[in-house]
Amino acid sequence: MMKQPSAPAAVGCLILLAAAGAAPAQPAEGGHPDIRLFLQAGAGEPEQAEYALEQLGDRWRDGYAGIVWDMAWLQRPPNLRGFARFFTLIGFLEQQTGQSLGADLQAWQRWMWGRPYEPHPDHGFFKGLWYRQIDPGFAEFFPRGVESRIRLDEIEWGGVGVNGIPPLEYPARLAAGDADYLEDDHVVFGIALNGEARAYPKRILAWHEMALDRVGGVELTIVYCTLCGTVIPFESEPDGRYLKFGTSGLLYRSNKLMFDHQTKSLWNTFEGVPVVGELVGSGLRLTHRAVVTTTWGEWRRRHPATTVLSLETGHRRDYSEGAAYRGYFGTDDLMFPVSRRDDRLANKEEVLVLRPEDPARGREPAPVAISARFLARNRIYHFEHAGRRLVVVTSEEGANRVYDAGDVRFGRQLGPQRVADEAGRTWGLSEDALVLDADSSVRRPRVPAHRAFWFGWYAQFPGTVLID
Numbered sequence: 001m002m003k004q005p006s007a008p009a010a011v012g013c014l015i016l017l018a019a020a021g022a023a024p025a026q027p028a029e030g031g032h033p034d035i036r037l038f039l040q041a042g043a044g045e046p047e048q049a050e051y052a053l054e055q056l057g058d059r060w061r062d063g064y065a066g067i068v069w070d071m072a073w074l075q076r077p078p079n080l081r082g083f084a085r086f087f088t089l090i091g092f093l094e095q096q097t098g099q100s101l102g103a104d105l106q107a108w109q110r111w112m113w114g115r116p117y118e119p120h121p122d123h124g125f126f127k128g129l130w131y132r133q134i135d136p137g138f139a140e141f142f143p144r145g146v147e148s149r150i151r152l153d154e155i156e157w158g159g160v161g162v163n164g165i166p167p168l169e170y171p172a173r174l175a176a177g178d179a180d181y182l183e184d185d186h187v188v189f190g191i192a193l194n195g196e197a198r199a200y201p202k203r204i205l206a207w208h209e210m211a212l213d214r215v216g217g218v219e220l221t222i223v224y225c226t227l228c229g230t231v232i233p234f235e236s237e238p239d240g241r242y243l244k245f246g247t248s249g250l251l252y253r254s255n256k257l258m259f260d261h262q263t264k265s266l267w268n269t270f271e272g273v274p275v276v277g278e279l280v281g282s283g284l285r286l287t288h289r290a291v292v293t294t295t296w297g298e299w300r301r302r303h304p305a306t307t308v309l310s311l312e313t314g315h316r317r318d319y320s321e322g323a324a325y326r327g328y329f330g331t332d333d334l335m336f337p338v339s340r341r342d343d344r345l346a347n348k349e350e351v352l353v354l355r356p357e358d359p360a361r362g363r364e365p366a367p368v369a370i371s372a373r374f375l376a377r378n379r380i381y382h383f384e385h386a387g388r389r390l391v392v393v394t395s396e397e398g399a400n401r402v403y404d405a406g407d408v409r410f411g412r413q414l415g416p417q418r419v420a421d422e423a424g425r426t427w428g429l430s431e432d433a434l435v436l437d438a439d440s441s442v443r444r445p446r447v448p449a450h451r452a453f454w455f456g457w458y459a460q461f462p463g464t465v466l467i468d
Helices: 013-020 035-043 046-058 062-074 080-097 105-113 123-131 136-141 296-302 372-377 454-460
Strands: 155-157 173-175 187-193 196-201 210-215 218-225 230-235 245-252 255-260 266-268 273-276 292-295 307-309 350-354 368-371 380-385 388-394 400-404 410-413 418-421 426-429 433-436 443-447 450-453 465-467
Touching: 035 046, 035 062, 035 080, 035 123, 046 080, 062 080, 062 105, 062 123, 123 136, 136 245, 187 210, 187 218, 187 296, 196 210, 196 296, 210 245, 218 255, 230 450, 245 266, 255 273, 255 454, 292 296, 292 400, 350 372, 350 400, 350 454, 368 372, 368 380, 368 454, 372 388, 380 410, 388 410, 450 454
Parallel strands: 196 307, 368 465
Antiparallel strands: 155 245, 173 307, 187 196, 187 292, 210 218, 218 230, 245 255, 255 266, 266 273, 350 368, 350 450, 380 388, 388 400, 400 443, 410 418, 418 426, 426 433, 433 443
């Protein structure tokens, strides 16, 4: 997501209060102040704001800092209209918390995220009202009483409105031989299902961050979070119910939150689960399908009948190789802060990641990350994780595929599409499985995995196992 240089100026308090309801302010459940006092503090006339801050100060809890941070952030310099209000809010935060962090908003985030999470019960509702100044569509994600399984003070605006980065919907495609705009070394994300193969060039998908498509008869939502370096294809029909997804314009720990149009619930795109909204607690989880990050030349050689996206997307973008996010990909700096980092690897070092279910943890997914550099040096790599024996096979051009090895030990590669086990048997390497040449009914199935930047994966799953 591209962050805009400054946020819009806050609208009048009357508009926000009208959206919240016009009844006089009353204490919320549990002794919390009415959420409209925060709106008055952030957007009211000076006398209103001063009164509201006095009332909030009398009932202050550190769990309210995220609300005040949101108010200050939207009015931060160079927003001249909010300049005085910004410093009033910062001074209020310092007075209530005893912290001397000044106008350093990232320092305030680090302090907040290091505290226990004890939010105001209407924090989500406030967030929707406050962010509707940027895009009215944000308010639909945060109705009053909205449920959340993530910290609301870690949800940030990503710099665009709802679907401001437009998803591709059933994009036009070409036969491999007609894709003369691609060079062999251009990066693509390859998906093959039920005998149909398709390549999604990074140079196209990076501008859209999502593609709704059908491959091999399977409805897919292909999510690309450019900030975290992840492409994940999810089935779009959890429990047989089709959900149409879009890009919310919001982030959680620098990872995009997508939403379903049917319920306006927000979904974590690493896990494929709803985290804010009506579907929280529903048990829905999107099925993750396998994807491989490779080059166009390698994918085309393995899949000569593949199709690939056309440049005719219906949008005007610079689809040349490396144009999208050139500055971001060219440094190790982050565009948005995260609540936890780990310096064992550089922020944007690529890792192959997966979350197989662990029977020892009640079938909860057990995250693991393997350095792409490590796999390039160990092109057949066996490891045990979550009670399973897995093998990663890495091609000469760096494409990683994970398989459930079971009791088979693979020893060497025999060209781009064959491996041999330690008993001397040969196996074909497909997108679905490793298949024994002597008996095609003997198969070791593919395990879904994908690439990610280390910082993004660790921020979501700090308990991850790292293999480097």
